[in-house]
Amino acid sequence: MSELIRSRRAWLGAHPLVADALTSAVLTLACLLVAAFQDSYGLPGKQPDLVSGLIVGVVVMSLTLRRRMPVAVLAFVLVGCLTLTALGYVPMLGPAAAYLIAIYSVASHRGLATSLPVGAFGLMLFIVSMALDGYWFWQAVSNSVLLIGVWWIGRSLRLRRAYLDELEARARRLERAREADSRAARAEERSRIARELHDVVAHHVSVMTVQAGAARRILHRDPEAVQDALSTIEQMGRTALGEMRRLVGVLRTEAEPARSELSPQPGVHDVNGLVDQLRETGLQVQLWIEGESRALSPGVDLAAFRLVQEALTNTLKHAGPQARAWVRIQYADRQLEIEVEDDGRGLVAGLGRPGGNGHGLVGMRERVALYGGDLRIGPRSGGGFEVRARFPLEVQ
Known part of the structure; x- marks a missing residue:
């Protein structure tokens, strides 16, 4: 039931003309019922009849257009009120309520340059009409205060809507800026990953070239050595081809010129050295490597090392001086699992916010996604912070 009510409210909010039409119709019916049983309290004038009922109905129903044409609706309501006064009818609730709503609509849906003079003119006519209708002085004062209060409420709500709209616009701008920064970070990380994969592929191609040259020189002298060299070339070629596919998949921008030196890329076997370096900085790190170690593809080997490196770097930066870290690397049958945990205050430092600005976290996601893995x-x-990754391994 509540869902149905919320959906109907949302629909009416998206169709303000329909909402105002329904409100005007209900208000018209209520005003006509009140006018039919109205007590004039001894005020001079004609009692409500069919003519006055028609005028009241038309005046109140004009509020349907109060948001689109508030000034025109106020003018129409004024004409209706003056018509009833000129015809000598006693004051009725319907026109008075319509007049207050029209004043509110002008203040709520038009700027100060329009609503202030229109409201002042409406107040003057309101005072004149009350004098003609025989109201006492204090009644006229209280009704005038009511009219001014209604105008002020409409003006305040307009200012509040403008303030909320500005907040929403600012939030949208910030969201677009955050998305642009995130895209730039992803592009930067992909470019860096692509350069590293380029080095991996170039290394394998270099080995293949050397092996092919050696095989050519000993082709007639040592056929068994040639067979070994060809097997190595075949294995290296398949590995290089797989890494090349990943390189094409991750590269989104123009590749930078290849570096002249082909320095070896780090891997899981270098995590021990990384942990020793961080221990020298004062960070307490414990490392466990579980399962039977195996040869990994160069890309996965590099991605796993970079993930541990980035996670421990974040611990060093954000976890606090007394933090401890634990690294667990497990070789399973078909996957490589990596867990890096600390007991610091990484979440307080902002690392735990989704879509955070840290480029390192973006790099982690890009690397794990590149090899079809999962990352948490x-x-x-x-307490503390954790990074859990899983890399699927190809069955040898």
Whole structure:
């Protein structure tokens, strides 16, 4: 039931003309019922009849257009009120309520340059009409205060809407800026990953070239050595081809010129050295490598090392001086699992916010996604921060 009510409210909010038409119709019916049983309290004038009912109905129903044409609706309501006064009818609730709503609509849907003079003119006519209708002085004063209060409420709501609209616009601008920064970070990380994969592929191609040259020189002298060299070339070629496919997939911008030197890229076997370096900085790190170690594809090997490196770097930066970290690398049958945890205050430092600005977290996601893995980054149960990744391994 509540869902139905919310959906209908949302629909009416998206169709203000229909909402105002329904409100005007209900208000018209209520005003006509009140006018039919109205007590004139001894005020001079004609009692409500069919003519006055028609005028009241038309005046109140004009509020349907109060948001689109508030000034015109106010003018129409004024004409209706003056018509009833000129015909000598006693004051009725319907026109008075329509007049207050029209004043509110002008203040709520038009700027100060329009609503202030229109409201002042309406107040003057309101005072004159009350004097003609025989109201007492204090009644005229209280009704005037009511009219001014209605105008002020409409003006305040307009200012509040403008303020909320500005906040929403600012939030949209910030969201677009954050998305642009995130795209730039992803592009930067992909470019860096592509350069590293380029080095991996170039290394394998270099080995293939050397092996092919050696095989050519000993082709007639040592056929068995040639067979070994060809097997190595075949294996290297397949590995290089797989890495090349990933390189084409991750590269989104123009590749930078290849670096002249082909320095070896780090891998899981270098995590021990990385942990020793961080221990020298004062960070307490414990490392476990579980399962039977195996040869990994160069891309996965590099991605796993970079993930541990980035996670421990974030721990060093954000976890605090007394933090401890734990690294677990597990070789499973078909996957490589990596867990990096700390007991610091990484979440407080902002690392746990989704879509954070840290480019390192973006790089982690890009690397793991590149090899079809899963990644979880977030607060650790019991305090601290954790990074959990899973890389699927090809069956040899």
